[in-house]
Amino acid sequence: MSPAPTQIFLSDPRAIVDLTTEWLLENRLEKLGQISITLPGRRAARALEERLVRCAPAGTPMPTLHTLGSLTDAMVQLPQESASSLVRTLAWTCALQDLSADALQPLVPTAPAKDDLAGWMSLAQWLKRLHGELAAECKDFSYVVGSGHLPSAEESRWKALSQVQKLYREILLRLELGDSHEARLVAARNACKPWPEEVLLVGMVEMNGLQKEILRASQANYTTLIFSEEAKKDSFDAWGCLIKGKWGASEIRVDVSEEQWVISDKPEHQADDTITAMARWKGAYAPEEITVGILDDDVTPYLQRRLLNHKVPSHASQGILAGQTRPLRLLEALADWADGHRYRDLTSLLRHPDLTALMNAEKAPEILDQFHNQHLPERIQGDLPGKEGDRKELEEWLVEIEKLFGLESTDRRQPASAWVGPLLQGLVQVYENQEWNPNVPQEHRLIEAFQLIQRAALAIEELPPSLADALPMTFAQTIRLLLKEISAESIQDRAKEEAIEFVGWLELRLDPAKAVVITGFNEGKVPESVHADPFLPDELRKQLGLPDNQSRLARDIYSLKALLHEKESVTFISGRRSSENDPLLPSRLLFLAEEKDIAKKMRQFLEHSVDLATEESSKVATHNELPKREGVEGLTTYRVTDFGRYQYSPYGFYLERILGLKTVEDTAQEMDALLFGIVVHDILENFGKSQWKDSMDTEEIFRFLKKDLQKEMGLRFGSSPLPAVHLQEAQMLGRLQRFSELQAKHREEGWEIHAVEWKPEGRSMEMTFEDQTIQLSGRIDRVDKRVDQHGKTQFLLLDFKSGDQPKLAKSAFTARGEAWRDLQLPLYRMMGQSLFGDALLGYWNLPKNPDEAGLSLGDDSWYTPWSTEEGEISAMKIAESSAANLIRRIESFDFFEEGDQPRNPIFAGIAGVGLFGPEDEAETEEDGA
Numbered sequence: 001m002s003p004a005p006t007q008i009f010l011s012d013p014r015a016i017v018d019l020t021t022e023w024l025l026e027n028r029l030e031k032l033g034q035i036s037i038t039l040p041g042r043r044a045a046r047a048l049e050e051r052l053v054r055c056a057p058a059g060t061p062m063p064t065l066h067t068l069g070s071l072t073d074a075m076v077q078l079p080q081e082s083a084s085s086l087v088r089t090l091a092w093t094c095a096l097q098d099l100s101a102d103a104l105q106p107l108v109p110t111a112p113a114k115d116d117l118a119g120w121m122s123l124a125q126w127l128k129r130l131h132g133e134l135a136a137e138c139k140d141f142s143y144v145v146g147s148g149h150l151p152s153a154e155e156s157r158w159k160a161l162s163q164v165q166k167l168y169r170e171i172l173l174r175l176e177l178g179d180s181h182e183a184r185l186v187a188a189r190n191a192c193k194p195w196p197e198e199v200l201l202v203g204m205v206e207m208n209g210l211q212k213e214i215l216r217a218s219q220a221n222y223t224t225l226i227f228s229e230e231a232k233k234d235s236f237d238a239w240g241c242l243i244k245g246k247w248g249a250s251e252i253r254v255d256v257s258e259e260q261w262v263i264s265d266k267p268e269h270q271a272d273d274t275i276t277a278m279a280r281w282k283g284a285y286a287p288e289e290i291t292v293g294i295l296d297d298d299v300t301p302y303l304q305r306r307l308l309n310h311k312v313p314s315h316a317s318q319g320i321l322a323g324q325t326r327p328l329r330l331l332e333a334l335a336d337w338a339d340g341h342r343y344r345d346l347t348s349l350l351r352h353p354d355l356t357a358l359m360n361a362e363k364a365p366e367i368l369d370q371f372h373n374q375h376l377p378e379r380i381q382g383d384l385p386g387k388e389g390d391r392k393e394l395e396e397w398l399v400e401i402e403k404l405f406g407l408e409s410t411d412r413r414q415p416a417s418a419w420v421g422p423l424l425q426g427l428v429q430v431y432e433n434q435e436w437n438p439n440v441p442q443e444h445r446l447i448e449a450f451q452l453i454q455r456a457a458l459a460i461e462e463l464p465p466s467l468a469d470a471l472p473m474t475f476a477q478t479i480r481l482l483l484k485e486i487s488a489e490s491i492q493d494r495a496k497e498e499a500i501e502f503v504g505w506l507e508l509r510l511d512p513a514k515a516v517v518i519t520g521f522n523e524g525k526v527p528e529s530v531h532a533d534p535f536l537p538d539e540l541r542k543q544l545g546l547p548d549n550q551s552r553l554a555r556d557i558y559s560l561k562a563l564l565h566e567k568e569s570v571t572f573i574s575g576r577r578s579s580e581n582d583p584l585l586p587s588r589l590l591f592l593a594e595e596k597d598i599a600k601k602m603r604q605f606l607e608h609s610v611d612l613a614t615e616e617s618s619k620v621a622t623h624n625e626l627p628k629r630e631g632v633e634g635l636t637t638y639r640v641t642d643f644g645r646y647q648y649s650p651y652g653f654y655l656e657r658i659l660g661l662k663t664v665e666d667t668a669q670e671m672d673a674l675l676f677g678i679v680v681h682d683i684l685e686n687f688g689k690s691q692w693k694d695s696m697d698t699e700e701i702f703r704f705l706k707k708d709l710q711k712e713m714g715l716r717f718g719s720s721p722l723p724a725v726h727l728q729e730a731q732m733l734g735r736l737q738r739f740s741e742l743q744a745k746h747r748e749e750g751w752e753i754h755a756v757e758w759k760p761e762g763r764s765m766e767m768t769f770e771d772q773t774i775q776l777s778g779r780i781d782r783v784d785k786r787v788d789q790h791g792k793t794q795f796l797l798l799d800f801k802s803g804d805q806p807k808l809a810k811s812a813f814t815a816r817g818e819a820w821r822d823l824q825l826p827l828y829r830m831m832g833q834s835l836f837g838d839a840l841l842g843y844w845n846l847p848k849n850p851d852e853a854g855l856s857l858g859d860d861s862w863y864t865p866w867s868t869e870e871g872e873i874s875a876m877k878i879a880e881s882s883a884a885n886l887i888r889r890i891e892s893f894d895f896f897e898e899g900d901q902p903r904n905p906i907f908a909g910i911a912g913v914g915l916f917g918p919e920d921e922a923e924t925e926e927d928g929a
Contacts, residue, residue, distance in 0.1 A: 004238050005201065005222035009230040013565050015512040016227055017044065020202050021051040023225065024063075028200075033061025036220075037200045038071045043317055043503070044510035048202075051512075064197070068204065072214040075195055076187035083177040086459045086485055090467050091175075092124035092131075093117075095167035103163055106156040115413075117477050121484070127164060130535050135181030136208040137546055141165045149543035161535075175464050181210070188214040195220035203227055203510060205242050206547075206555055212239060227562060247554035254560055254592040261590060262573045263605055266581075270519045270573050271302035275310070277517050277571040284515075285569075287312060291501045291513035294318070296520025298579040300502060303519070313499040317507070323487030325449040326354055327427065331479050334426075337401075338410045339476035343377040347666055350397060358430050359400050367393055369664040376671065378722045385718030404429055410475035415468035417461045419478040424457055441493045452486040459485065509559045515569040522574050523585040527556040560589050574605075626651050626896045632658055634891060637764050640778035640831075643823045643886050652902025654895035663904060670724035673803060679716065680732060680802040680846065681781060683708050684739070688756030688782060696747045702740035709733060731848075735802065738850040746855070750786040751796065758783050760831060767830065770884035772891075780828050782844075783836060795839035797828050798855075806845035809856045813875055819882070825858060826879035838863060 010019045020037075028035055032052075039045045045065040052062060066074070083091065096104070097120060104111055112119025134140055141162040144150065150158055172179060192214060199215075201224040207215075215222070224240040235246035245251075262277065264270040274292060292314075294300055300316060307314045322328055330352050336345035350356060350364040371377075371394060375385045380398070384391040402408060405426035431450075436443035460482060473481065503511055505526055508518070527549070533541075541548040563570055574586040586605055591598050635642070635657065646653040655661045671679065683705060687693060692704045713721075713729050757779050764777035784796040801807045812822040820826065825841040832839060842857035865874040 003221070005224045005240070007224055007226055007233070007236070007238075007240065009226050009228060009233065011227070011229040011565075015514070015566055016203055016510050016562075017047045017051055017512045019227065020048055020225060021055055024052065024200075025055060028198075029056070029060070031198070032056065032063050034197055035063040035200055036066055036071060036195070036197045037063045037202060038066045038068055038204070039202045040068065040204060040510060041507055042067060043507055044202075047510075047512050063200075068201075068207065068211055071199070072184070072211050075214050075218045075220075076184050076192055078178065078180070078183045078187055079190075080176065080178045080183070082180040082183055083172055083175070084459055086456075086481070087175070087177065087463065087467065088172075088179065089121065089124055089128055089484070090463070090471055091168050091171045092128050092164070093120050094171055094467065094470050095164050096120055096124055096127070098167050099160070099164055103160055105160075107160040107164070117471065117473060118480065121481075125484075126535070127161070127168075130161075131165065131168075131179075132181055133536070133546070135179075135185065136210050137544075138185055138209045138213060139544065139546075140182075144544065147544060149540060171467075175467065177464075185210055185213065188217045192217035194218060198223065200225065201240060204240050205558055206551070207239055207241050208547075209545075215239070227566075228558075242551075242554045242558055244551050244554040247557050248550065249553070249557075249588070249592055252557050252561070252592055253594065254557065254564070254589060256560075256564070256572060256590050256593070258600075258604060260571055261586075261601070261604070262571060263586070264573050264575050266575060266577045267296060267298040267520075267579050268302045270296070270299045270575050271306050273573050274299075274303055274517050274519055275306050277573070281515060281569065287498050287500045289514045291503055291508065291511045291516050293505060293508045293516060293518035294502045294520065295505055295518065295525040296522070296575065296578075299519045303502075307500065313496050314502060315493060315496045315499040316502040317492065318502070318504055319490045319492035320445065321487065322449055322452050322489040322491050323483065325445050325491065326352070327431070327446065327449045327453060328483060328487060330354060330427075330430070331423075331453075331483060334405065335476040335479035335483070338405075338407060338474070338479070341380045343372065343380055344666070346380060346398075347372070349401070354430050355401075358404075359397060361393075361397055363393070364397065366664060369666045372666040373664065373668060373675070375717050376668065376675075376722045376725050377718060377720060379720040381718075381720045383718070385714075385716055405475075407475070413472035413474055415463075415465070416471075416473045416478040416481055417463060417468055419473070419475050420457050420461050423475075423479065423482075424453075427453070439494070444494060445491050448491040452489055452491075453482070456482045456485040505556075505559070509562050514567060516563065516567050517571045517573065518563075519573045520575060521572040521587050521590070523587050526560075526587045526589060527553045556589060557592065628654075628896060629659060634658065634893070635774075637775040637777055638887070640776065640824055640827045642890075643827070643883060646886055646890060647821075649902045650889075650895045652904065653890075654893075655902065656904070658893075658895070669722055671728050676728060676732070677800075677802045679712060680735070681800055683712055683732075683736065684781070684800055685756045686712075688753045693753045694747060696744050698740045698744045701743055702737055705736040705740060706733060709736060734850065735846040735853070738853045739846055742844075742854050746784075750788075751784045752786065753782060754785040754795065755780075755783040757781065758832070765831060769880050769887060772884045772887040774887060776827070776831065778828060778831060780832065783832070783839075795832075795836035797825070797832060797836065797839045797841050798844050799824065799828070799842075800846065801843045802846045804848040806847045806849075806852045806856065807843050809842050809858045813859070813862065813878075818873075818878055820875075820879050823879055823883055823886075826862075826876055827883065829876065830880070 008023070010023065012019055024032060024035075024037075037045075037048065039048060045067065049062070049065055052060075056062075097114075101111065108123060112123070131140070134144070141158060142165070145155065145158045145162055169179070188210070195218040198221045201222060203226075204224065222239075224238075226236055226240045228236070232246075235243055237243055262273050264273045278290065292303065294303075294316070304314055304316075323332070330349075333345065333349040333352055336342070337349045339345075347365075347368045350361060350368060356362055356364050371386070371390065374390070377385065384395060406422035436446055438444050438447055460478070501511070501513065505518075508516060536544075536546065538549050542550070572587075572590065574590070575584050578584060591601055593601065642653070642657060645657070686708050687701070687705060690704060692701060695701050709729065709732060713725075717725055759777070759779045764775045767774060767776045780797050781800045782798040784798060786794055786796075788794050809825065812825060813820050829836075829839055829841055840857060841862065842855050844855055846853050862875040865872045865877075867873075
């Protein structure tokens with residue numbers, strides 16, 4: 001066994017890397033090339049190597065640099081080939097499936113279905129992680145069962161875990177492979193080769209039990225550098241690791257001054273405060289002497305943009321997750337689409353920029369959104385709904401995707417290796433014509449992502465046949481298996497000279513920077529606590545001697561004290577709200593102070609707890625200058641509904657009708673009021689043209705409407721619409737049934753259908769309102785006529801309303817104010833004057849409540865003039881004057897006085913009144929061009 005390590009305490013207030021370099025040059029210069037130096041991370045190892053090359057005399061042999069993991073792996077000689085990570089995951093999966101239902105019940109009361117591979121693998125991942133965590137401390141599931149620390153209610157569960165672990169080992173044994181964790185322990189006890197060089201352990205404040213076992217077995221000569229005053233010698237074990245009982249909140253005081261702590265709000269504000277903190281240094285530090293600690297990843301994009309605006313380069317040493325790169329996001333979208341042919345997954349796939357570029361499908365987002373809003377599909381099965389012209393491009397893209405990845409029979413199950421070839425061939429076709437420069441960060445990430453994909457694909461192809469055959473997979477399951485292996489891998493960008501580094505909390509202590517700003521210094525980030533582990537809660541961890549919350553707290557307290565001691569300048573920024581607006585608390589480490597200072601810090605935090613929503617709302621300007629576009633022409637043709645839209649919101653009218661702006665999105669889960677009304681109108685139009693239009697038989701009318709509704713829904717929405725569409729179809733059926741009753745009665749009263757969807761010849765007609773002449777278009781839903789008791793033909797112009805609430809025709813005109821709230825009905829009367837004369841006007845409501853359905857006719861006073869001091873006047877004359885006035889305002893571009901915000905929330909945002917407003921449940925009207 002190795003002798004006890006020699007401990008060296010270094011407490012100068014300088015960076016750890018600088019202190020280590022100085023100590024080596026003073027104490028080991030002659031033997032530098034014969035030392036194995038071990039640091040907690042690769043980044044610290046690279047920094048030390050750079051210092052040694054720069055400071056040591058030319059020609060000095062350099063030491064071998066390790067992380068603790070690479071050192072211990074080099075010290076052991078494994079007795080047999082170790083199973084890969086992928087093989088171990090699948091072995092755990094098979095072990096779970098091999099367990100009987102009764103034996104499995106304590107572990108998972110409701111087991112996944114046999115073919116639910118994702119469910120089994122998810123559980124397998126849990127067990128794999130748990131196995132690795134215990135193995136790192138030289139323990140296994142049977143040890144926990146026999147430890148005497150388990151509550152009686154947990155014993156059956158851990159016995160089930162022990163059974164699964166036994167089956168897992170048997171599977172690996174049959175494959176002639178070993179578990180890497182357990183193999184290391186066996187090697188440490190039986191086959192650990194003596195290490196010939198001195199080992200220098202630098203700043204190793206934590207190690208697991210297996211690593212200590214290997215170090216002891218290697219018989220090396222160890223020296224450990226501990227960065228603390230020697231007076232705290234009893235706070236470290238022989239290896240320089242923290243003794244957690246000596247670093248608790250009750251033993252340690254930390255002095256973070258008021259000037260060092262900044263209380264911010266959301267991530268974007270933390271980015272602003274970081275720039276402000278750097279500005280206070282007034283150029284005292286070069287970019288490479290500054291490091292930003294990123295404890296909340298949401299801060300990163302905001303801070304990168306802020307620094308870029310100041311022309312300051314930055315570099316995130318932690319890189320990005322491979323799953324965030326374009327190729328892996330394409331694979332994820334492809335798996336989702338192949339797994340159920342859901343329309344929402346197709347839209348994600350066809351929005352991927354690399355796929356759309358290959359297929360020249362740049363218009364895909366717009367076409368997909370329009371198709372969604374018109375047909376509300378849930379899945380793509382069989383023929384697509386809608387007219388041939390509407391679906392032509394979509395059908396072509398579907399065929400191209402199928403050919404690209406060989407998706408003809410992706411639901412069948414076969415060994416995963418059989419799917420790898422078609423998958424890689426499809427990826428090659430997507431990316432084969434692209435050239436990437438590894439020196440360009442974005443392209444470097446793509447190169448690294450494809451190397452990871454290649455590695456994972458090779459691992460799948462090399463799966464032992466017996467294991468692959470035991471777990472046949474679909475195409476989608478194979479992709480997800482590949483993604484599980486690599487999505488969490490980190491792809492690091494190449495370091496930039498003279499750049500500000502972004503690093504994580506655990507790297508900060510070893511970072512050589514002189515000045516540090518730490519963002520996201522909040523509870524839950526530091527210290528990081530685990531409270532809801534379903535297998536190893538914190539109390540059980542303590543009893544089993546595993547790392548627990550107290551261990552993490554000790555490490556973070558030590559790191560905080562080291563930062564304050566070693567750095568020239570440290571600023572801590574604590575947010576008060578997350579990016580989702582959830583409240584946050586400052587890290588408890590900030591309150592490890594004297595009692596008198598704790599209250600002061602709490603007051604400091606609370607004094608900044610102002611409700612920003614209220615504060616920001618008070619800053620809204622009393623006058624908001626509305627954006628406009630120069631050189632825009634006015635309308636050539638007016639629609640009947642234009643007048644009401646302008647009355648409601650002049651600026652909304654400007655955006656929608658003058659600029660022609662519209663929003664298209666695919667968030668709808670059901671028919672909106674407009675589409676619901678269109679479907680109802682189309683069915684009623686079909687009825688008005690059918691042979692049953694003169695029927696007085698309720699049942700006869702309803703049979704036609706029911707059959708036509710089924711036909712219309714099938715043509716419009718196909719066989720697999722979203723679930724809510726079926727419910728809305730039932731609602732329509734109820735309204736049409738009520739219409740059948742009312743229509744039969746209406747016909748008995750002598751009214752017959754004269755025209756449906758009537759519009760002027762040429763789609764518009766010239767109309768003059770006082771001195772204003774325009775082209776006016778519009779469609780009247782239905783024109784009914786009857787011969788009254790005096791033998792006179794009478795016409796009734798009707799507009800169908802299918803909104804949830806009935807609309808009263810009489811409310812369109814206020815007799816007291818002699819003003820029209822809505823000009824739709826009088827304008828219809830004026831348009832049809834030459835054909836229908838002095839027609840009656842009204843709405844036919846088909847609302848949610850059947851008792852409120854039926855005709856709502858205009859008031860008799862609409863059609864009869866009355867006398868005033870200025871002379872005879874009528875409601876229709878007022879309508880003409882109102883229309884003329886509105887035309888004058890529209891023609892003079894009178895759109896930019898603030899009034900009601902536009903109904904469309906995006907248009908409201910353009911108007912500067914926020915993106916969230918009250919929803920308008922009123923039915924939207926369209927009368928065509």
